[in-house]
Amino acid sequence: MRDRLTAALKAHDVEYADIRVEDNLNTWVNFQGPDLDSIGSSRTVGGIVRALYKGGWGYATFNDLDDLPKRVREACITARLVGTGTTYWAPTDPVVDTIKASLVKDFRQVPLAEKKALAEEYNRIILGHHKSIQTSAVRYADYFKTLWYANSQGTYIEEEKPDTNLLVVAIARDGDIVQNGYETGGGADGYQSVENFQEKARSAAQKAVELLAAPPVSGGKYTVITNQDLTGVFTHEAFGHLSESDFVYENPQMQEIMTLGKRFGSDELNIIDDGSLPGGLGTHRYDYEGVPTRKNYLIKDGILVGRLHSRETAAKMGEPLSGNARSVHFQHPPIVRMTNTYIDQGKTPFAEMIKDIDLGVYAVRSIGGQTAMEMFTFSAAYGYMIRNGQVAELVRDVVLTGNVFETLQNIDCIGDDLAWEPNGPGGCGKGDQHPLRVGLGGPHIRIQNCVVGGQQ
């Protein structure tokens, strides 16, 4: 493949060009309710050529790999239609590297019958858990992706990216009230990462049943503690996306808001994006422009100190490369994305954090979040009221919303218990690129004056 890509790139007549080709073999087993909903496999092969000319991009995407030089020419012609300005392109040393998958238990060797039996067992556990369990969903999927990347500056990378993931959902009903419980699992290191999930399946079912009896939280302003998973989602959604410099690099007002050196939170607040973190869901050795990944501080001791870049945005802003150009699929060019994003561990134990709260909300896990610059909103899977310094009754429909700048300033306590959200089928969406694997992590944090939505 190296020869084919290098030969095709010779057809380019622009300032920079690259090709990425992917071959993705995917197998899945889905149960919904008592029935096997779908079992099957797919193979997706294709690629993208990017050409950069006078600041303008031309892309050609394709499934048919036959005539790669033609795709390169197509992208170049398109780039020449677009480019009329100046090219910004940060230099990086060319690399040649091969990254092989390392699997403890190779899911490609596991018969489909065994994958089906595994999903079926988890599904049976959920359905049999309690009489109010109405239905269930169990989704198993594995992917074996091979990527080939070459650019006109001599870089060639071949990488295998395996992924196994599992989602189990329990849906309980009582009259018109329907509640969900879920758990996710999996990993990049093989099939064993989705085995022995029986206990988790039971706890998903149990949570759905318990939530039936839980009242909706009543809307208002509270002192909120978020658990680790939710801290991770908050960090990613509310702040992380603002650190993606494609939002900033051509936007003078956003640059003013996100000026390096500005204080965003207390001295204790550290926010990091680290694409080189061993075992992280968003970990790569190189990003999709051949830039090595690394640990990037975004906020250090409460001060904004860095942001995430592609080669174009780094050059345009005159800031260091961070290794954050990523793409979800060959039909899309890489854009600036997070990798593994987290609030670093602080000093406060959970018991210490909660003990002075007379009335508050302990928000646990996340079932979705969305952000539009300063505004964010995300839904906790469930929550508990905090009363007189204690975790009290279970509540549902906990939706947190607010202005990120105010919320970061309102974090007055950071826990000593950093943890990462487990693998699962979800991921980050940006533009039309979804779901991209990202690591979400953090400790428990305490937020003052946080708006919790709900009916009043």
Add this chain to the structure above:
Amino acid sequence: MIVQEIVAKALEKAQAAQAVMVSQETSAVDFENDRLKSAESSQRTKIDLKVIVDGKVGISSTTDPRDVEGVVQRALEAAQFGSPAHFELPEPQALNPVEIFDPAILPLEKPEMIRMGQQMMDMVKSYNPEILAGAAVNKNLYKVEYANSRGASYSAEHTDFNVGAAGQLVRGTDILFAGHGIGQKKRAVDTEAIAAQAIEYFHLAEEIAPIESGEMPVIFTPSGLAALLLSLALAVNGKNVYLGASPLRDKLGQQIASPSLTIVDDPFVPYGPRTSAFDDEGVPRQVTPLVEKGVLRNFIYDLDTAGRAGAKPTGHGSERRLTNLVIEPGQTPYAEMLRGVEKGLLVHEFLGLGQGNPINGEFSVNVFLGYKIEHGKLVGRVKDVMLAGNAFDAIKDITAISQEREWVSGPWAWFNGLIPHVQVGKLSVTAK
């Protein structure tokens, strides 16, 4: 056709098979941050195969039309462990004629698409140079081929054309996004009107209007109605009905909404964004009334779910997707609807839609773009406001539907349809 070849190959081991192939060519231009940023040519092919062996279903797909052996072999393997088929593949049937192909789209080249995008951007910039403007224009030609082992074989060529303009305006830490776009199967499109609509959203949002928490009348714009339609779409999905998860599962023939509400799923709207003659299971599309004068009329079913539930397939494909949602216009001119509100909210876009438990109808969303109504007038944009309620209660509490309707469409839309403004009597609004 390759699809017939694949079906024939599969029938060497399978008792029934169907194949669908979609081949697509796309051209797109994209403006970001006041400038032309990129343009793209794209070629895509996808083949989906479904086989039935000893009464069990196996599926597989590939992007490589030469991989006939591979795709057939993987589907056959999956069928060994597959779920029992609760259906038979459909026989050949006469299809409704549809208007889905506009030859005027064929000669449209990137320089002309760039010109259209530039024109919309220039309009937005000349309204307010502080707005960071963007635009997108893309055209799409695609061919869908279907064949099954009962001799049904259909083929359709579609054109798609999507045009949109958007921008963001930052003042201090306040950031405003607004935009408008259209997706359809014909070329004729009024770029000036699209830009003008985007500008109107900015214009109305110039002032920020504080609002107090409480219950108040809420008007949903056509695209804002997604907040209610999302729950309804989940609840009429035959799979959710069959699984018992839909709160409407036992409400066919009953009054579930205000008598003023009629919603029809119409796949035959000429050049509509989701118009087509057959679905990916070879089932002819059909007009499906969902709600008639407030009475629930139908659920939507794919072949297998219909078989399990003892219902008829409705031509919404294996994924049970709605096509073009057409809501009947009401009696009230929009201007009059607005004039009738003493104090309320007009909502257009949300953050957090679809989170939580949408099938229950419950929503609690951040109003991303919404306007305060005072003494019958839009007086400014609201900020940090949550709208909460239950979609199934809200559709019972519809107090007015506008005479005017707009197309909500395009790849950026939550759904596609011809939709009026809808006023709901009372919903809970929480302001920070």
